[in-house]
Amino acid sequence: MKAMKPPKKPLLFYYGIILVVILLLNSFIFPVIFQKQVKEVDYGTFLTMVEKGDVQKVEIEDHYILFNSAAGNNKDSYYRTGVVDDPKLVDRLHEADVQFTKVIPRENSPFLNFILTWILPLLIFIAIGQWFAKKMQNKMMGGGNTLSFGKSKAKVYVEAKIGVTFADVAGQDEAKEALQEIVDFLHNPKKYKEIGAKIPKGALLVGPPGTGKTLLAKAVAGESKVPFFSISGSEFVEMFVGMGAARVRDLFKQAQEKAPCIVFIDEIDAIGKSRNSGMAGGNDEREQTLNQLLTEMDGFDADKGVVILAASNRPETLDKALLRPGRFDRRVPVELPDLAGREAILQVHARQVKLETDVDFNLIARATSGASGADLANIINEGALRAVRFGRDRVTQNDLEESVETVIAGYQRKNAVISMKDKLTISYHEVGHALVAAKQSHSAPVHKITIIPRTSGALGYTMQVDERETVLMSKEQALDKITTFMGGRAAEEVIFNTVTSGASNDIEQATKIARAMVTRYGMTEEFDMMALETVNNAYLGGDSSLIVSAETAAKIDDVVLKIIKTCHQKAIHILEENKDILHELTKYLIEKETLSGEEFMQILEGQ
Known part of the structure; x- marks a missing residue:
């Protein structure tokens, strides 16, 4: 499966950084540089320099006079002095053969001033408001624009991305046998049609957390070599009424376009709870989503190769209409593994781990009665981490036994002081x-x-x-x-x-x-x-x-x-x-x- 990439920063973020840098340069750096190049002098010094012939060029502004020196190493030096009421200034500059000019400030038109002072700031504030509104909309609607509100959030995995088969699932032989028929139908639908048999539209996987319900669903898709749609029940429900039903419609539309395929809804009890439970009136959004799911499951033909799999830890809370024949008409228990199952699960998870030859999985399996597949995977990983912690390149029996105790009772408190x-x-x-x-x-x-x-x-x-x-x-x-x-x-x-x-x-x-x-x-x-x-x-x-x-x-x-x-x-x-x-x-x-x-x-x- 594709690795998640960190989200890119919006373009406005980089614009903001550039603006801040420019403001800092303009406030602290440029003034210092400018002050080093232009030197303030009094008007008398200016006249003295004109008489001596040290002034090369003069620019007369409304409020100050800017000139540069013509003497030796000071040719690149600029000076500034204040404007004094001196009618003879022009004559002095002529006599000293100094180039001078009067700088007339450019006046903007009233219309341009209106645009710059009123219209442009208003447009900037409107643009910023639109950007914030779009960001808030994306957060509330889970991304996308207004036209994508009803789009399904299901993750689609093609054959190459699934990478899970029944060989990767251990300790659930009965569940695999019940699901093998679905795999066979997706491979060879003709023999079922010839005899008049119909494949179940949906199979509900029920069992405690960590027993491998999601893994089994992926294994069915991996064995069938068909696309796999995966979505959580909670992803259908939004704060806006009708969004969940729209996403259900879009999910089934995509599934029929990619048939044959498998649609897996994890934690279906989030939308499939019985409609007569809770307070009067119920949750309108959840019930609309459930009603749409029931309608869609009735509306599509299983012979096209669309199989619905769902998982739940609380099957007793599901609506009876969802469990009737023609919808989820096959219930597959995924229970906690027995002794042989636990030993097989340990061996599956230990494939990628270097072990000593004397490791006894049977002893570990007997010591972990009641453990789920996820617990056993954690025990193998804890044993490997302990081997690395002690500088070994292989996992020993003692590492696995200690990892069992770590999962059951926690890590050793070696620094605890007990009288x-x-x-x-x-x-x-x-x-x-x-x-x-x-x-x-x-x-x-x-x-x-x-x-x-x-x-x-x-x-x-x-x-x-x-x-x-x-x-x-x-x-x-x-x-x-x-x-x-x-x-x-x-x-x-x-x-x-x-x-x-x-x-x-x-x-x-x-x-x-x-x-x-x-x-x-x-x-x-x-x-x-x-x-x-x-x-x-x-x-x-x-x-x-x-x-x-x-x-x-x-x-x-x-x-x-x-x-x-x-x-x-x-x-x-x-x-x-x-x-x-x-x-x-x-x-x-x-x-x-x-x-x-x-x-x-x-x-x-x-x-």
Whole structure:
């Protein structure tokens, strides 16, 4: 794709610079030079010089007399004196054989004076006003003149500029398979027409941010070798009513002219929200744009080879008319990748990176459960940056593992000053997490324990990595997770008989799991399989809202508290039974600041 060039300065900008330079020269430089060449003298000196024959030429003005010297080295010197009522001046100049003349000032006509003093300044101010008005118009209308208000802002990429194929997309095999049919239709439309099949007019890509929806759309265009129109939903909406609808019409007109082609609308929820949502009356501009989009999608023939792709993180907010068959009649989920998908994505992004031969992508993939494709690309890049920072020419396994921690918890705060008392508390806290996890049968193995503070605010953390991918969580696993979160606070209580603020994030995570067990997973006897809350914006954090009465909500809080208290007591019991190994592990951790999972298990097993 073409690199963006910096915008050129307007011509008036350079005119202004030239004008300022001229004014400065005229105010400070020219007067100094002129004053050096013309010397002021009194009238008596002038007469004396005339009598001596030192004056060569005289120019008599209304208010002063200008003359130059004829003596030796002063031929290029000019003098000026005031005008005195001297009737004999002409005779003196004749007698001295001096050339002289009377300079008569040129008088402009009244009409010319009127033009220069009134008409010309007025024209200059009108021109400046027109220029400012045009600049403001360009800013409000996104560039162009009045005739281009309704022009589409879509970026058009031809085949050579796309450069993306399905080989560049990993971890989304199901989505690629669903879109492969569109590619095949654009290549071989005849076999579909012979059997009477019609290609879907539009496909909606839905999924969390960073999963590769835009990349998939470009890959479809790259595989099909057709032009690719790309535009964001927000670019249709302007402050002037009707502009969005005009741009939709222009976009589809351009697409039909370049058919076969692909039109990609990113973040379509900006214009495609349901029309019965929000305040009465709604947003007229957005609704007109949506209505025009619906009309255009009904009005063109998909057999011509115009395919509409769109992406959204909030499909539940889209208007039902937009999702009916005949418009966006194919929905392609682009979900977070699984273990195999994450490993494949890491390998794709590592193609251009020099790696050591012992790099294990499977371990990195297992440590990044829930990461999107964009997150994994960032991890590879952070690993490469770390290798350069330490003066290496290849990325090591340690670089990638550290980049995972950087993305999760931030950079190391190497200059942080922590007192020995707080360091001891942090060490017992983190070992408490690890020891409780190791003593339970449904917990993931401990991969790393560290007390090195991070820029995210974490003073230390314990990393657990599952040996295999899990898609379901049992009640026992949920309870063990909560108990592991309680392990840090439990260690503080067992060893120091006090509590600190270091467990704030643990409390938040444990409460979230316990509440989900009650309200969403149906894992309690009190509420059995009753639905107690709904999840909104599943792809954007999954905010939930209760759908119960206030009385039931109070009962939910009681059940959640009961689960947390039970797990808390279980964590304390585990640590009380293993207090000796808790002291030993903490001693090692304080000395080394970081323990690997292997070192942790060796100490735990007495090796």
